[in-house]
Amino acid sequence: MSTVLETKPASFVQVLSPDGSVVDRDLLPNLSDDQLRQLMYRMVFTRTWDQRAVKLTRQGRLGFYAPVSGQEASMLASEFATNEEDFILPGYRDIPQCVFHGWPMYQAFLYSRGHQHGGEVPEGVNILPPQIIIGAQIVQASGVAMAFKLKGERRVALTYTGDGGSSQGDFYEGVNFAGAFKLPAVFIVQNNQFAISVPVRLQTAAETLAQKAVAAGIPGIQVDGMDALAVYAVTKEAVDRARAGEGPTLIETVTFRYGPHTMSGDDPTRYRTKDLESEWEIRDPLVRFRKYLESKNLWTESDENQAIEDGKNAVTEALKQADSHPKMSVPHLIDSMFAELPAKLKAQKEEYLASREVK
Amino acid sequence: MAQMTLIQAVTNALDLELARDKNVLVFGEDVGHNGGVFRVTEGLQKKYGVNRVFDTPLAESGIGGLATGLAIQGFRPVAEIQFFGFVFETMDQIAGQASRMRYRTNGRYHCPIVYRAPYGGGIKAPELHSDNLEGLFAQSPGMKVVIPSNPYDAKGLLISAIRDDDPVLFLEHMKLHRSFRQEVPDEAYTVPLGVANVVREGKDVTVVAYGAMVQTALKAADEWAKSAGIQAEVIDLRTISPLDTETIVKSVKKTHRAVVVQEAQKSAGIAAEVVAQINENALYHLEAPVIRIAPPDTVFAFPMIEDEWIPDVNTVKHGLETVMSL
Numbered sequence: 001m002s003t004v005l006e007t008k009p010a011s012f013v014q015v016l017s018p019d020g021s022v023v024d025r026d027l028l029p030n031l032s033d034d035q036l037r038q039l040m041y042r043m044v045f046t047r048t049w050d051q052r053a054v055k056l057t058r059q060g061r062l063g064f065y066a067p068v069s070g071q072e073a074s075m076l077a078s079e080f081a082t083n084e085e086d087f088i089l090p091g092y093r094d095i096p097q098c099v100f101h102g103w104p105m106y107q108a109f110l111y112s113r114g115h116q117h118g119g120e121v122p123e124g125v126n127i128l129p130p131q132i133i134i135g136a137q138i139v140q141a142s143g144v145a146m147a148f149k150l151k152g153e154r155r156v157a158l159t160y161t162g163d164g165g166s167s168q169g170d171f172y173e174g175v176n177f178a179g180a181f182k183l184p185a186v187f188i189v190q191n192n193q194f195a196i197s198v199p200v201r202l203q204t205a206a207e208t209l210a211q212k213a214v215a216a217g218i219p220g221i222q223v224d225g226m227d228a229l230a231v232y233a234v235t236k237e238a239v240d241r242a243r244a245g246e247g248p249t250l251i252e253t254v255t256f257r258y259g260p261h262t263m264s265g266d267d268p269t270r271y272r273t274k275d276l277e278s279e280w281e282i283r284d285p286l287v288r289f290r291k292y293l294e295s296k297n298l299w300t301e302s303d304e305n306q307a308i309e310d311g312k313n314a315v316t317e318a319l320k321q322a323d324s325h326p327k328m329s330v331p332h333l334i335d336s337m338f339a340e341l342p343a344k345l346k347a348q349k350e351e352y353l354a355s356r357e358v359k
Numbered sequence: 360m361a362q363m364t365l366i367q368a369v370t371n372a373l374d375l376e377l378a379r380d381k382n383v384l385v386f387g388e389d390v391g392h393n394g395g396v397f398r399v400t401e402g403l404q405k406k407y408g409v410n411r412v413f414d415t416p417l418a419e420s421g422i423g424g425l426a427t428g429l430a431i432q433g434f435r436p437v438a439e440i441q442f443f444g445f446v447f448e449t450m451d452q453i454a455g456q457a458s459r460m461r462y463r464t465n466g467r468y469h470c471p472i473v474y475r476a477p478y479g480g481g482i483k484a485p486e487l488h489s490d491n492l493e494g495l496f497a498q499s500p501g502m503k504v505v506i507p508s509n510p511y512d513a514k515g516l517l518i519s520a521i522r523d524d525d526p527v528l529f530l531e532h533m534k535l536h537r538s539f540r541q542e543v544p545d546e547a548y549t550v551p552l553g554v555a556n557v558v559r560e561g562k563d564v565t566v567v568a569y570g571a572m573v574q575t576a577l578k579a580a581d582e583w584a585k586s587a588g589i590q591a592e593v594i595d596l597r598t599i600s601p602l603d604t605e606t607i608v609k610s611v612k613k614t615h616r617a618v619v620v621q622e623a624q625k626s627a628g629i630a631a632e633v634v635a636q637i638n639e640n641a642l643y644h645l646e647a648p649v650i651r652i653a654p655p656d657t658v659f660a661f662p663m664i665e666d667e668w669i670p671d672v673n674t675v676k677h678g679l680e681t682v683m684s685l
């Protein structure tokens with residue numbers, strides 16, 4: 001495979017057209033039939049889970065939730081290009097990547113409900129919990145990547161933000177540091193067209209978000225974020241480059257979120273038209289990839305049903321596990337502030353317990 | 360007169376000031392077309408145009424710096440920080456830059472900026488949305504920090520803040536956003552900055568509070584009056600910096616006992632300053648030590664336990680019981 005970054009630096013990388021036909025054979029990634037099926041499985045599973053999560057949030061059974069439908073290729077095909085030991089620094093929407101990188105779904109649910117155990121990432125799972133402060137993860141990614149470089153570990157730091165996030169000072173700083181220190185980092189900007197209500201054209205005068213790499217002196221590339229194979233191909237190359245010590249890459253995945261910004265009161269009809277939504281639905285990442293796989297006889301209706309079934313069951317299971325997890329408590333919160341509890345906090349813990357006795 | 364929520368009162372204040380003074384500008388993330396995530400700026404862009412009410416790129420430091428630059432050129436920016444937990448991103452522009460402008464230019468430039476931000480617990484927002492970070496700004500010389508506890512004050516204080524010639528942080532407690540309505544006059548009026556308000560008169564003990572804790576303190580005082588026959592005087596600080604020491608001291612000299620309630624974690628905060636002021640100005644009038652009712656020194660609790668972490672009517676009553684028994 002010729003390298004995407006060398007051959008296509010200024011273009012919009014696409015492997016599959018919306019009808020599922022291959023537009024660029026040279027870029028077809030080297031994935032086995034099983035891997036192709038696995039990637040499709042993850043996307044269908046995630047869409048099912050997302051639809052369930054939206055309902056559960058409406059019912060008050062989950063807390064904070066940012067829907068992901070429309071962004072499955074951007075999220076899952078990029079994560080698919082990493083190894084287990086690579087480290088992901090996610091934003092608040094990037095729950096699927098974390099779960100497929102090993103974060104138990106019930107912990108994602110506890111995180112959503114605002115339970116400390118949600119963020120207690122199990123040993124061996126290489127992620128941070130989702131970041132709320134937009135941009136904070138970008139600078140941290142450079143730190144994680146530098147650690148890998150200093151320790152001589154062939155690992156990569158992968159971080160995500162959105163089109164809006166690419167306006168933050170922290171974004172420029174993180175990308176610039178990675179370039180200056182030639183770090184094994186991959187920065188993915190998921191351009192889903194809106195930062196809550198603000199369209200990308202109000203974020204920047206830059207023609208693409210990928211071109212923000214130019215000033216940092218690192219490769220930047222824009223890819224069709226509704227095309228799983230394009231996202232995979234580009235991310236794989238960026239991850240391989242990083243692992244080989246060739247430095248960071250900035251990737252812009254051009255995509256769309258079908259749902260509201262989050263489930264906390266956002267109403268997309270206030271800032272975007274139905275026409276725009278339909279325009280994007282035509283490029284749907286699942287439809288496109290399914291057509292491609294069907295043309296190769298790699299995906300059947302029963303595969304589809306299985307993924308949906310599994311998605312539903314996984315949510316049900318995770319919910320049960322989250323429900324049965326012991327409730328978080330204030331004394332525990334106090335205990336978790338420091339390695340060793342200072343005397344003052346010990347006293348406050350007593351005070352807290354005493355003040356709750358009058359009821 | 361109309362019945363307004365705190366949000367409506369803030370919208371109304373912005374509307375009146377935009378109409379009154381062409382130098383007033385309103386901007387921030389999602390405040391333009393969308394009218395803000397809480398709809399505080401709803402309709403204002405339509406009415407005043409995109410040059411005066413506008414969306415910014417997503418960058419709080421950019422918003423803060425824009426405000427500083429505009430202010431020294433004669434505008435009166437009202438900049439929104441979408442949630443107060445994001446203020447760290449623009450800490451330098453507020454506390455390091457705008458609040459020092461008058462001093463470092465010896466009065467040649469000044470920054471009549473209002474930074475508005477929703478904050479406060481009780482609505483189960485994700486982490487770094489609800490945090491009570493007002494203490495950081497009360498510790499920033501050159502800044503005023505205003506926290507209304509009701510719709511009437513919100514409108515009058517915001518108008519004062521916009522007309523003030525120095526930077527003012529104006530915090531809108533999310534639990535109070537729509538929790539109750541109040542009669543609010545249609546026309547513009549001001550509530551002075553730096554002046555506390557006695558919201559319940561009493562002779563036995565003084566309760567000092569601000570923000571959402573004022574409602575909590577009032578409820579506790581009413582219940583305590585019924586069950587124990589003790590009359591608490593409740594003071595709503597309204598401005599936490601500069602503090603209205605006079606009103607507090609006057610009340611304490613009358614009641615001889617005080618508790619201070621704050622939603623922020625306990626140490627080095629506003630409550631500590633209130634206690635220090637009482638010590639410095641009314642120590643010999645006290646019959647008991649002044650106590651603080653505040654959450655422990657942790658980060659703002661995650662949503663699952665925020666209701667337990669935040670002081671409630673019972674914890675305030677417990678505090679009252681303690682000072683009365685000393």
Ligand SMILES: Cc1ncc(C[n+]2csc(CCOP(=O)(O)OP(=O)(O)O)c2C)c(N)n1
Pocket residue numbers: 093132133134135161162163164165166190192194195196261388417419441445448
């Ligand atoms: C520092 C900071 N500022 C503002 C916010 C509030 N906020 C949450 S999401 C969002 C829009 C983000 O848009 P984008 O980066 O495009 O990502 P998307 O949500 O579309 O995935 C905003 C303004 C925040 N969480 N952190």
